Amino acid sequence: MSRFSLPRIDYRFVIIGLALYFTLVLNWKVLGHFYSILGALESYDLGFAASAPFVLLLGSVVLFTPFSFKYLMKPFFALLLITGALANYAMIKYGIVFDRGMIENVVETNPGEAGSYLNLQSAMWFVVTGGIPVVLLALMPVRYPETILRGVMGRMVMIMVPLVMLGGLAGLYFKDYASVGRNNKVLGKEVAPVNYVAGTVKYFKRRYVSSKMAFRTVGDDAxxxxxxxxxxxxxxxxxxxxxxxxxxxxxxxxxxxxxxxxxxxxxxxxxxxxxxxxxxxxxxxxxxxxxxxxxxxxxxxxxxxxxxxxxxxxxxxxxxxxxxxxxxxxxxxxxxxxxxxxxxxxxxxxxxxxxxxxxxxxxxxxxxxxxxxxxxxxxxxxxxxxxxxxxxxxxxxxxxxxxxxxxxxxxxxxxxxxxxxxxxxxxxxxxxxxxxxxxxxxxxxxxxxxxxxxxxxxxxxxxxxxxxxxxxxxxxxxxxxxxxxxxxxxxxxxxxxxxxxxxxxxxxxxxxxxxxxxxxxxxxxxxxxxxxxxxxxxxxxxxxxxxxxxxxxxxxxxxx
Structure with a gap:
């Protein structure tokens, strides 16, 4: 009797699926904010409005592809999904914006304060938007390239095709994105996972890498x-x-x-x-x-x-x-x-x-x-x-x-x-x-x-x-x-x-x-x-x- 097994899914489809999940679920906040901004304008291009989810999707594919190697992909994206679920809850429920300063605030929060944010709703949100996707990713059988050369070539195509498509959208709607972005700079700090990942990198770089400075005394003449x-x-x-x-x-x-x-x-x-x-x-x-x-x-x-x-x-x-x-x-x-x-x-x-x-x-x-x-x-x-x-x-x-x-x-x-x-x-x-x-x-x-x-x-x-x-x-x-x-x-x-x-x-x-x-x-x-x-x-x-x-x-x- 043969044991039932799930068919293996090509790693490229997994990356696209993760990019789609981040776009439609974990970037719900920024999309909602984007469309509320457009709704307040006297007029806007419908094609520009429709392009926003595709920009997020294509950009996510480009960013995610380098992390799609066999022994890296599952643990990396499991961490990204868990942190994304937590950040998503904070952004949607409390209107929090993640940047280096917010990451500093989070890191320096004591356990007692952190515990005050825990409740049934936040726990359920975390389980549904973070826990379940992580379990599904962990159980999913993934098919990786058979050779290093195929892997490199496949990933280059996975990056280049979305970049070309993004270039096309930029050619069509660059002025629209530039105008909205220039007048609503906070939008850039709402895009997950770029916002909290970049904020974390900046925090640790500033805190532990760029902090090799001598201790400064003040008011020695006091x-x-x-x-x-x-x-x-x-x-x-x-x-x-x-x-x-x-x-x-x-x-x-x-x-x-x-x-x-x-x-x-x-x-x-x-x-x-x-x-x-x-x-x-x-x-x-x-x-x-x-x-x-x-x-x-x-x-x-x-x-x-x-x-x-x-x-x-x-x-x-x-x-x-x-x-x-x-x-x-x-x-x-x-x-x-x-x-x-x-x-x-x-x-x-x-x-x-x-x-x-x-x-x-x-x-x-x-x-x-x-x-x-x-x-x-x-x-x-x-x-x-x-x-x-x-x-x-x-x-x-x-x-x-x-x-x-x-x-x-x-x-x-x-x-x-x-x-x-x-x-x-x-x-x-x-x-x-x-x-x-x-x-x-x-x-x-x-x-x-x-x-x-x-x-x-x-x-x-x-x-x-x-x-x-x-x-x-x-x-x-x-x-x-x-x-x-x-x-x-x-x-x-x-x-x-x-x-x-x-x-x-x-x-x-x-x-x-x-x-x-x-x-x-x-x-x-x-x-x-x-x-x-x-x-x-x-x-x-x-x-x-x-x-x-x-x-x-x-x-x-x-x-x-």
Missing amino acids: HQTVAISANGKPTLMFLVIGETARAQSVQANGYARPTSVFTQKIPGLLAFQNVRSCGTATAVSVPCMFSTMGHDNYNGEVARHSESLMDVVAKAGVSVFWKENDEGCKGACDRTPSVELRPKDFPEFCGNGTCHDEVMLAGLDEQIAGMSGDKLITLHLMGSHGPTYYKRYPDEHRFFTPDCPRSDIENCTQEELVNTYDNTIRYTDFVISKLVERLQSYQDQYNTVLLYVSDHGESLGESGMYLHGAPYMFAPDEQTHVPMFIWTSNGFANDRGLNNTCMRDQAQKGSFSHDNVFSTVLGVMRVGTTVYRKDQDMFASCENATYQAARETDPNVADN
Whole structure:
């Protein structure tokens, strides 16, 4: 009795089948976006519209053919299908665009955050669009060329024929593609698997190949320009780094819902209206705001091989400490005394593998007592980290209902999604108010200051986008416009001669960004160094002449 066996399929048909699958299934997002763009035009060539799937198909055949050798094809395309399924889900469900920056964000995501994206729908999507095709590919008997020469010749034909056809389509519709592509550059970042493969190659090349650079010290001349404040008190500053808070959802920034009810009760707390982030992901924004480079000149490799704001402040003799409740400091605190809050250590604040931000108050008095002189404490909040927004606030702060207690947020109603996110903003506002209260309890001993700024914003379905991490040049306002609060004690304000009207005007009318954080903190801590920039210190223009004169007599203070 003969055993049943499937007929072997020529490797060329397998390549064409894979190219067809990527075109019609895993490139569903880019095709949909392409046709939505055409639909918004007054007129377009029907032949041009019909050519798009063929361009993707032919291009995929050209790219896939070199990987069709016997011992390479199945493992290579199995990996490509698995990663393609994951990327496809992220692009369709959350509007994520894959480039080097997004790959960096993915690689630096901790296991707890990654787990928050796992749900029944994402698992089923992965099984259907990735798992099943991989199993079929693994079981498929493939017929390869009998000789090396035939293999080489066959693959050359497989590449040349599609290239000729692509050339023909380019001759017919080059102007159309050039026009659409020039006006919608994000389309190129949506083509799978080119987008995430190219992004991965660029990330690893930049991270591990091009990163052989010497470590750079910063602010070696740092010292305190004014040895002691006029009132004899040292300075205690809380630098609070928020997570995924967007200005559009903050009541103090004009939002109609009561998300700032706690901080609005605090006299003298200022909400800055026009503040821009350095990036659209933590992996960029946090090291950027702690670097000397600023948004326009930021280079992640340079930042990774350089000292940060925390190092410069410490060189001046200020005590520094970093308290972490998010996904790490991204290198900004590598040489700074720090503590990462673990859920098992704080059961009263933590559950489901994450801690509510009130945990920042635990042990804070002891940590302050363990520091000497002027003190800078950076607190990195969990804030509004998605997609599991519902995990970011305790039940007693479930103010807006109904909310969305699930990770597949695209399946919640818009009302539920907004309610859940707004609860996180409201809870962060509560935590900020508690941190200010703690500083108020120290104002007899210290000149106290709080500066809060979010690392980036968040999309909640606007234009079909969710979460964050869009390329900055394409990023919507929701991902780059962030809230910032400043509060100072009367002792600090009097010591610096701060003009309250000036500060209020700056908060309402001024334009600021993460670029201002570096020099503002140096100014608060009275640190003189050539890397200080007076024009980026948010307090400098509102301080009185006497205090400014004391700083400006220091030859190391840059007045640029």
